[in-house]
Amino acid sequence: MSPITRRAAVLGCVAVTVALSGCAAVTPSKSGANGDVVLRVQGMPPATDKPGLALFKKQVSDFEKANPGIKVQGSTTVFDPLTFSAKLAGGSVEDVIKVPLTEPQRLIQQKQVQPITGQLKAWDHFKEFNPQVLKPLSDSAGDVYGVPQNPYAQGLVYNRELFEKAGLDPDKPPTTWDEVRAAAKAISEKTGKAGFVQESKENQGGWQLTMLSYAFGGDLQTQQGGKYTATFTGEATQKALGLLKDMRWKDDSLGKNLLNNQNDVIKNFAAGQVGMFMGSPGTYRLAKMQFSMENTDAFGVAPLPQAGGNATLTGGDIYMVPKSADTQRAAAAVKWLTFAYAQPQYSTDAAAQQAKALSADPKSAVGVPTLPVFDAARQAQINAAIKPYVNVKLDHFKPYIDGLSKLDLKPEPPYQAQQLYTALDTVVQAVLTKRDADIPSLLAAAEKDVNAKLAAAQK
């Protein structure tokens, strides 16, 4: 072999080795050095959240002591629907994923996550779970696919300062949509800020129209003979859109920016530019921690105002086990879910410890109200246990807490909700950007398109 050939051969070998080692690097290890099961879990707080991270590390160390043979590797990766499927196919997705409540039904229907009912039932308090909270994480056969954390119901988030400037009483937020309309008009006229903002893109327009329809007494999907169909043309949805149309074109109280996603809205709210929007108490965390809201005392939240529906939409974070986890790791994953999420939400001691650790950071938000994961009595005990560490103004969440029990909590449309939202986004955008938008025909066209897709998918 000539020197050049030899060099080329070496170069080729190096390239192949590098390429293959690169491939190996992205494939996660499945067992530790001592034959331990290595469990990779999402939900580890980032390094900037020092108290959260310290708490997480302590949980890991306690869990590993209690479960010899399992090593937990935390990951700060957050669930991203854009890369999830590719990572799942490549086997590089974690064994526990943390997803928002908008995702479980899609993941269940696409068979990308696995049921954990059998093992979860072994936990002493399984039967005490709030059935309303478990419903959106279950399939039609009743199998459960995840453990919820901080579940909530959508409400009306409002800026107390803008309310005062507009001559409204911040302790008496609107309870009906007529009152919302009047308040929005007052805010936009007297302060020049957007009175109320409706999300309208990236499927969030459809998502918010769904909760608005619930408040008006509507439903966007029905099931007949085992098949799901979209029902957009109901009176409730038409009235809901009619309200938005009036607020946009008669009152001009929806602000100038009409194409918004949730982050746009919360960012503008944190900057004091938005009077009201449909959101959960949890948006307090985003406004404070992600968008640096300075005047957090201006944050107020009320139950979702109503117009005959007496209902609202639920949300929250869910921990699930993807299909890629083998039996051994799936079993370890459920043990972790029970230890790290179910038990601390049940045990008053664990909840108090967590709250104490988190409250060490002034940037944290401890005490933001959630829906009871278990029954109301248990939630009351938990609230009492964490009371010394609460660092949010609970008074400003009081209207929400007081009014929530009167509302029916409804999950998202059960079958391919994202398809529904895509179609409804277009309708919401038309109503917000076209003065002469014909609501009945827009809804009828969207319903027809979606039902064609749903029918094809259910063949």
Added chain:
Amino acid sequence: MTLLTHPRRTAAVSKEPAKRAVDRRRGGALRKQLTAWLFLVPTLIVFGLFAWWPIVRSLLMSFQKTNLVEPATWVGLDNFRALFDDPLLSTAVGNTLFFVGLGLLIGFPAPLILAAVMSTVRRGAGVYRFLVYLPVVIPPVVAILLWKWFYDPGSGLFNSALGTIGLGPYTWLESSDSAMLSLVLEATWAGMGGAVLIYLAAMVGIPGELYEAAEVDGAGIWRRIWHIMLPQLRSVIGLLLLVQLISTVQVFTEPYVFTGGGPENSTLTVLLLIFRYAFQDGQYGEAAALSFLMVLALALLSAVYLRATRSWSKT
């Protein structure tokens, strides 16, 4: 005898070194080939793994139904049928063609005009070149977010500036009539720098005598541009036209970041629709099928274009 046998013997004797020479040559060629192949190995692996294999996989996927976890099932042409049943396909194709058309109308002549003007500048040419090229070095998403603020209907730069002369306010991105035009304006601004530099470089290559001769013959500025500059730049113009066509057909970042395809799907492009199929709806088969159709359309477009301009570029 001697005479007879000698040459034979000579031949027999001389055959050995000749054979060895041929072998050596063959061996040398083989070695050279081996060397070449070994040098190619890294590229082949990288291309194979990250370009060719995904292309083959996506072609296969366009005939399958899959969730990327369980084994895929073959569904024949079902994905293509579902595509053609989707009313959004014609919307997306129409919007993409509209973007391409607006791009040709606004984005294509703009750098040529700017380069023609800049080529006449004698002092400070470097500064102008730097300024024109600057947007190219800004990351696309950053540029789009900046323009999003320019377009803000309330406090944006454009409405504020136009307001001072009594115009507007305009809705820019918030209206289905003007959203696509707003996207094209930003894309033109962001992508113009490269084309201007290429045109400027090509203009330097046009012999000065041609202009001087035309001037002597009494040709004005327009005739000099029409009869000298444009014909001389023909091949560069042709190339940039093809590049622009292919890149504008694949427009994605602008509608995705600016408008998410709205309002009312007025900026939903084919690539954004592919993205929605795959990552929003989890319909990977349909996404692959539409990608496949798009590749076919682009290949066809390039072939037609090259055929149409072959004679043009020869002359």
